[in-house]
Amino acid sequence: MSIKAFKYRIYANKHTTEKLHWVLDRCREVYNAGLQERRDAYELAVKRHPNYFDDEARKQLTREHAIGYYEQKRELVEIKELRPEYQEIASHVLQDVILRLKYAFDGFFRRVQNGEQPGYPRFQGRNRYNSFCYPDGAGWKLDAKECPADKKGRVKVNLRLTKIGPVKLHLHRDMIGTIKTLTIKREGEHWYAIFSCEIGKPEPLPTSYEDVGIDLGVAHFAALSNGEFIDNPRHLRKAEKQLAQAQQDLSRKKKGSHRRKKAVQRVATYHRKIANQRKDFQHKISHKLVSQYQVIVFEDLQVKNLTKAPAPKQDEATGHYLPNGSSAKAGLNKSILDAGWATFTEMVSVKAAWAGRTVLFVNPFMTSQRCSRCGAVVKKDLSERWHRCSCGTELDRDTNSAKLILNLGYKQLSGGTRPTSATA
Numbered sequence: 001m002s003i004k005a006f007k008y009r010i011y012a013n014k015h016t017t018e019k020l021h022w023v024l025d026r027c028r029e030v031y032n033a034g035l036q037e038r039r040d041a042y043e044l045a046v047k048r049h050p051n052y053f054d055d056e057a058r059k060q061l062t063r064e065h066a067i068g069y070y071e072q073k074r075e076l077v078e079i080k081e082l083r084p085e086y087q088e089i090a091s092h093v094l095q096d097v098i099l100r101l102k103y104a105f106d107g108f109f110r111r112v113q114n115g116e117q118p119g120y121p122r123f124q125g126r127n128r129y130n131s132f133c134y135p136d137g138a139g140w141k142l143d144a145k146e147c148p149a150d151k152k153g154r155v156k157v158n159l160r161l162t163k164i165g166p167v168k169l170h171l172h173r174d175m176i177g178t179i180k181t182l183t184i185k186r187e188g189e190h191w192y193a194i195f196s197c198e199i200g201k202p203e204p205l206p207t208s209y210e211d212v213g214i215d216l217g218v219a220h221f222a223a224l225s226n227g228e229f230i231d232n233p234r235h236l237r238k239a240e241k242q243l244a245q246a247q248q249d250l251s252r253k254k255k256g257s258h259r260r261k262k263a264v265q266r267v268a269t270y271h272r273k274i275a276n277q278r279k280d281f282q283h284k285i286s287h288k289l290v291s292q293y294q295v296i297v298f299e300d301l302q303v304k305n306l307t308k309a310p311a312p313k314q315d316e317a318t319g320h321y322l323p324n325g326s327s328a329k330a331g332l333n334k335s336i337l338d339a340g341w342a343t344f345t346e347m348v349s350v351k352a353a354w355a356g357r358t359v360l361f362v363n364p365f366m367t368s369q370r371c372s373r374c375g376a377v378v379k380k381d382l383s384e385r386w387h388r389c390s391c392g393t394e395l396d397r398d399t400n401s402a403k404l405i406l407n408l409g410y411k412q413l414s415g416g417t418r419p420t421s422a423t424a
Contacts, residue, residue, distance in 0.1 A: 204356025213406025297409030
């Protein structure tokens with residue numbers, strides 16, 4: 001079975017919106033209290049023990065004194081007796097908060113075991129904790145999952161939340177499958193309902209006999225191996241002046257004032273619009289690629305490494321710092337992040353899995369310097385946008401890279417052959 005999420009905008013009156021904020025704050029309070037309890041238990045019973053530095057003793061003490069999910073889940077009954085206001089929140093919502101904390105610690109222990117950067121679970125501020133979840137069908141009721149056949153455009157249906165009240169949903173598309181969970185999420189001043197639905201195995205698209213290699217870039221968003229280019233919309237760059245003005249207005253407002261709150265919402269609105277524009281563009285392009293091509297090959301780019309700041313340079317004689325190109329690199333990093341390469345490739349991978357397509361990632365080493373026809377190394381700096389090789393190949397630099405990426409993708413396939421409906 002597959003899981004698919006459907007996200008809808010919530011329209012609520014002022015009283016219901018305040019109630020949603022109140023529930024979210026109480027859930028955040030439970031999360032932070034549970035985190036503090038786990039930290040205190042480890043600090044007092046394990047870390048301060050005289051045998052703490054003995055590995056076997058520390059593991060034994062941790063097993064004996066550590067507080068887990070089920071212990072904290074049982075404590076919710078006592079919390080409701082001491083704090084009657086928590087009786088105004090559905091029980092499964094509070095239980096899911098404890099489960100979320102458990103997942104945070106599970107991820108922490110997994111990273112420690114794998115030798116990664118641990119990232120100990122942190123306390124959640126009001127701007128970081130932005131959702132609560134109904135983990136099953138209890139506590140809410142949706143009047144309709146599908147738009148009526150006789151209505152088109154904006155269709156609103158009722159979502160009834162126990163102990164919160166009814167809200168309206170903008171049902172812009174039909175929901176399919178069996179609803180498993182409901183998550184209420186705050187994004188800026190807007191609220192959204194996210195339904196996780198269990199659906200059957202999707203039907204693959206008919207087999208296509210076109211393949212494509214894609215070279216992601218900044219001048220063009222993508223260059224395809226067939227010679228086509230996808231223009232870079234540069235959503236952040238286009239809205240940069242307005243966003244900078246809004247951020248300057250925010251910096252001048254007094255902390256804690258009503259005007260500062262309005263300025264914060266204005267900045268959040270600009271960011272949300274930019275993010276929505278970028279996501280809309282990526283969804284359309286990824287859908288188009290998956291619909292047309294059977295094999296799609298990308299470079300395995302490490303965006304986190306590509307956007308690192310350059311190392312500082314220091315004069316050994318004077319100790320002064322020398323120019324290291326950080327200003328130019330900052331502009332390039334902004335353009336890379338504005339393009340959203342990582343999100344785009346993830347979208348293509350997910351859509352391809354649903355459609356029965358093949359997505360491959362190849363090593364990006366020397367893909368911009370080798371000839372796609374003969375494989376010879378043709379050195380070029382970034383200012384050279386045209387590829388010329390002694391074998392007679394002349395074409396755009398990015399198109400040459402896309403062709404080379406496709407050839408590397410074929411080598412990853414069994415026997416270097418094109419996939420069929422059986423192997424796709």
